[in-house]
Amino acid sequence: MAFSNITRREFLLSTTSIATSLSLGFPHISFAKTTQTRPEGFFTLGRKDDRWWLIGPDGKRFFTLGLNHVDPATIRYPENIDQWRNGYGNSMKRWLTESVAPNLKNWGFNTLGWNQEVITSKPLNHRHSRHFTREEYHWLNMPYCHQLPFADFHQWESETRNPDFFSEGFADWCDHVAREHCVPLADDPNLIGYFYIDCPCWLHVRKHNQWKGPLFDSQKLKTESGKAELRRLARQYYKVTHDAIRRYDQHHLILGDRYEANAPLTMEIIDSARPFVDVLSFQDFRDPVNHLHGWHRKSKMPVLWADGARGIKQDDGTIRNDGNWYAKTLSALRKNPGCIGAHLCGAYYRNRVRRRGLLDENEQPDIEMINAIRNANLLAEDWVKSFSE
Template structure:
């Protein structure tokens, strides 16, 4: 079989993994994995969790084991600068749906990604992210994806928003509104893997940009038993309220929870409070994700997901751009795949660089980073071939 035919065969199998199709060359529709107990009242026909031979997997709607290989931060505004808006207008007719179908999907599949990890993108540094995709835009993807629910804005990078009072009636009403506006619309979508909450919430830490508000809970109070009980009670209320709001409107999808910053203090009380109400422990980690995710899985027994990570130069100046390190990505992906508790790795892309994030796999003129994309694609293909070999 020549290289071109091999590649078409690989992409066919990859598409099957992405949509949950049953393809004989990929795997049997039912693989005999032991399905896990999850927060999903009605998981059948949707992404869920299972174990086989001591390893955790996501399980597709057609009951095929699935390791999520995702790309984050996919925003069409990167094609709307004065210098490149002609591409947006002439090539895609000013349509986000066309751009997704004609640019995003072909590239992600060509590069070996099987998931859209999270579409929202940096707009201005230390401000809010861009909007999420609409349900019609997600349908245009026609591949697995995760969605973030804006229950709280306690992101470690965001400098404007006060903390919510998780004990208040207003907070409970807000959670119901978020679930009503997001989950009710997505509840029947079979490509949706599950819901994230806050991106790196500041439970017991802060950053210089938002030290004016402090953390959600004063870490000094954890030195006393009373303080630890209070944090456990507060976190339990937070996770129970968000869980219950989702389940009023969506009984099908996984809850992926907060995306904890693995290199900041994480209170045991928070993790223990989350455990009954989330299906996966999700982390951001730009330093040592392989070690940290192994430690958290061994400590809790729960499946873990690397929801955001990359190796790039952080301290860039306006007008300066950096690149994702493909060699680091390849090594990290392989080592995470060997962690029996890890169910996926989502690369902190972005799909196309903008002037706030300053890095991406495509530049503003849609030219790919050929060297690093090739390394990323080869790494992704290696993992997909290993999944095919095993199942």
């Protein structure tokens, strides 16, 4: 659930929080004041036992354990297309119900963190696969998060110039995105919430997108007027995107940008986002434990490790997911009272671009690492169950 200001959302002790708790019928949970106007029957946020939790539609605590990057194109090469045609009858429904859903559950995941996968990664051609549709999420039949393509100022994006958040065109585009994506999903209780940008370039750039620069010149932050300018810019972005969603979906959480935890990020940005998002989400392949602890401590908001992994490079150029590192990271994240979950950037299939996945392109599993990941997830589930309701 959301936070809108430390004052408005501070630790769920307001009469609004109490009233919300009673109205939802689960008095044992202190529900948070979020950006949701109608959270009943959907995922929301609350506090219990001195920590933040996702609260499921059934009113129970939920710690999201997600796998990111689930796309079937890897088994559609000429060399292995028979797996797709004969194994699944050229059917997304069969693939999702017969392969993906049972495997994710068997591996201890309770969420599809983000389905899109990198399918080409060149300096001027970095692309992800498409979003799942409402029907495909329905066939999967488990909790999931969905990304909204409001803009393209990702740190890996080098083709599109930065948007003008104050323009009429940006508002029109955001309204279209909400109509296209949120309207079909608005009544789905399995949807946890919406992500925005994958690693936004607020204050940093990478080698191939230096030509367009960051959204904001960090040198301006040396003055109070510069800090105020950044707050205005960020507030406009988060307000326009928030308002577009809420015109069509009053039910679901707003998970916001997946910030790059190892890039510059300031409280001017976070404070501007606070009234319009419910969670601070981060990508982190280096030190998610310490970074998420720091951001929760500074913001007092719930935090999500939304993407990240550690890889073990192989002689053939592929990368194994380090299940033991994931297990240690997940165990440590549970000690963060603001952490509401972890999504592994592991990928379902090891494709020929990122070359990382739990199944290879012939659907052979990495048994050793899957076992380590499964055991870590099951320990996390037992930990959630250990709290008395």
